[in-house]
Amino acid sequence: MADSAQAQKYSLSFTSIGARRLETAEVARAFADCRDWAEVRRRIVEDDIISLNKESTRKRVGSEIVKRLRTLDDKEVAFLADAVGDDQLAMTWVAICRAYPVLRAFSTDVVAARYAGMVPDVPRTAWPAFVEDEAADHPELERLTEKSRKQLETRAFGMLRECRLIDGDYNITPLYPSARFVALVRETAPQDLAVFPKAGALL
Template sequence: MDVERYNMGFTTGGLLLRESVRVGALFRDLGDWDAVRAQVLQDNLLQTRKASSAKRLAREVVFRLRQLGREELDLLDSAGVQDQVSLVWIAICRRFAFIADFMAEVVRERYLALRNDLAYPDFDAFLEAKSGQHLELAEISPSTKAKLRQILFRMLREAHLLSNDNQILTPTLSPELATLLLAKRAAEARYFPIAERDLRSLAK
């Protein structure tokens, strides 16, 4: 059986929270992603210096936000910063299955086993283990692997899921977001280092 290739193109920016919130608000007004992207580029909404950077950044932010449903986009617009961070993280995990699997199989499992430290070798071991099924991973150069690792750890810190000294952090989810997550896609609790019972206790 063919295994779907991992999309490893997550080196554009980091969490991109500010950019995601701005673009999400624009979608609320326009209701069309193509129109949103055009408006973002026309107004330089992401405040980049080069047109090529603007196109690349706008493309990535739109791709991520398209992973969210309407209720989630509405919450992104109205929520506090922590829920906005968590919603953007959900979008990232939906877009990049490699990150979703790393969260489920490494970060969350370490957290549940009370091993709260996370280090670069954990990333390296996971990538190596997945290379057997995902042959595209074996083609990644050492320099690209180092950049992917650096960006992923940076995003984890920006998502408030990893401390500066590489300790795994439990997310702070509002009752509204916890309820929405459990109601729509309960399996996606694996994107966070949190036990399902704890997530349910947060829900309304």
């Protein structure tokens, strides 16, 4: 159940593009280079730094990636620009969870909590149960059509797989980011570390 601090209306527009971790890292590199979001948007659309054919697609995907990256501070963006492996995946997931608190709640209260309780997987049935619980404080979830609920479920699990927090069989696969990642996020927003199953430097 969400508390009063979490009861702000959930944005549910995360179904549009997926995690796009490689494109996210490329946009982070562009910002680290120029430190100007307007210039970054221009490079996305005019220079096609995220390698998408249609201008309309570049605008749509680029706008969503910029929205997510702007939840990070400049040091975190710079970290992501140079990150590889689990560091890249983890910082991408932090940005997604900051942009979409509904995913933060699911990642914290379901994925990480199940792992902490020694439950190895996250079945698809976990999403409707989560939505039903959250709907008491978030009526925007209650108003969703069944089709929209399924779309959100599909995208949520798809993004978890893209960021390698679960595998194709819905088993939880914890990330092992570096101690530097952990220190940086702890300095900025330590509560964000709760979105990850606790393993390695995250312990």
